[in-house]
Amino acid sequence: MPKVSIPSYPVSGLFGVLKPSGPTSMSIVNDIQQLVARSRLFMDPAKLEKMRGKKIDRKRGKHGRESIKIGQGGTLDPLADGVLVIGVGRATKKLNEFLGCTKEYQTTCLLGCETDSYDGEGARVRLAPWRHVTREKVEATLPQFTGNIKQVPPIFSALKMDGKPLYEYARKGIPLPRPIEEREVTVTSLELLKWLGNEHSFSWPEKQLSTEEKESLKKALQGVEENVSINDEPEESAETERPTAFVLNMTVSGGTYVRSIVHDLSHAVGSAGHVVTLTRSRQGRFVREPVEEGDRKCIPWEVFEKAMADVGEVDEDGWTEWEREVMQHLEVV
Structure with missing residues (x-):
C-alpha cells in the first residue's frame, strides 16, 4: 500500500x-x-x-x-x-x-410469504400463490415503481407517530391514530438483475405469528389500509418446492424503503414477498x-x-x- x-x-x-x-x-x-x-x-x-x-x-x-x-x-x-x-x-x-x-441497492425478493417487517428477520404474516409469477410478469411491473412514486413506509419501522415508533403500535396491537403518511420518493432506475427461480437456498422464516399476534397486527394495519386481510392463501401442492426468488438493482433517493418496494411489487404481481438479502452498493x-x-x-x-x-x-x-x-x-x- x-x-x-x-x-x-x-x-x-x-x-x-x-x-x-x-x-x-x-x-x-x-x-x-x-x-x-x-x-x-x-x-x-x-x-x-x-x-x-x-x-x-x-x-x-x-x-x-x-x-x-x-x-x-x-x-x-x-x-x-x-x-x-x-x-x-x-x-x-x-x-x-x-x-x-442518491443510494444504490441490490436486493433479493423471495415470493410466496409476507412478513411483518417485510424482510426475513420478521415473522410470517400470510402465504400467497407464487407459481404464476414469471420473469416477464415482474419485468412488466417494474415501470409502476420507477420515477417519482408514492410509498407508504413499513409499519415495522422506526418512524414515529405521535411520539411512538410505528413498530410499537404493530407489536402491541394499537390502532394507528391515522394512516401512515405517504411519501414521495424517486426511483431513478429499477431493473431485474437476476432471475433465480427456485435455484437458491433461501426459505421463509420459521417464526409465525400466533392468533393473538395476528389480531394485534390486523388492528394496527387497519390504520394503514382498508379491508385488511392477513389470511393464508398458500400455493397448492408446493410444500417441498422452493418458492421463486429474484434479484433487483435500484438507484433511489434518500428516504426510500427498499422493503416497501419489494412488498408492493410482490402484491402487484399477485403474490406476497419479502426481502432476504439487501446490499447498499452506493451512498453518495x-x-x-x-x-x-x-x-x-x-x-x-x-x-x-x-x-x-x-x-x-x-x-x-x-x-x-x-x-x-x-x-x-x-x-x-
Missing part, C-alpha cells in the same frame, strides 16, 4: 465501511469509535495519553463510549450489508448530507467499487474486526494496518 501524507493530525474526516450482514449499524460505529479513540490520527496527545493502557471492550454499554465524536450517515438494517458512511470529529456535521443523497460518493470519477471506495469491515482483536505491528512511521487503510480512503474535513 502506498504511503499517504496527512499534513497534520489529529484530523476530522469521512470514510466508508462495508458493513456485514448481522450486526447493527450502531454496533459498527461503537466498535470503530474505540479504535479511533486510541489513534493519534484522530485524537490529540493529551486525550490519547488518558487512553493509554485502556483495553478495548466490545461488550461495554452506552456509558462506556469514548469521548470522541463519531456517527454514521444512514442506518442499515441488521440484515443488510454494504456501504456505511462514518464521520469522525467535525465531519459528523457533514453526515446529514448522506441522508438525502462512497461505493463498494468505484465506477465514476470522484467515487470513494469503502474499507472492508474485516480490517477493523482484525484490529479490535489485535491492532498489530506499527510501520516505520508508527501507523497500524487499520490506520493506513483509513488514511488511504479518508476524506479530511
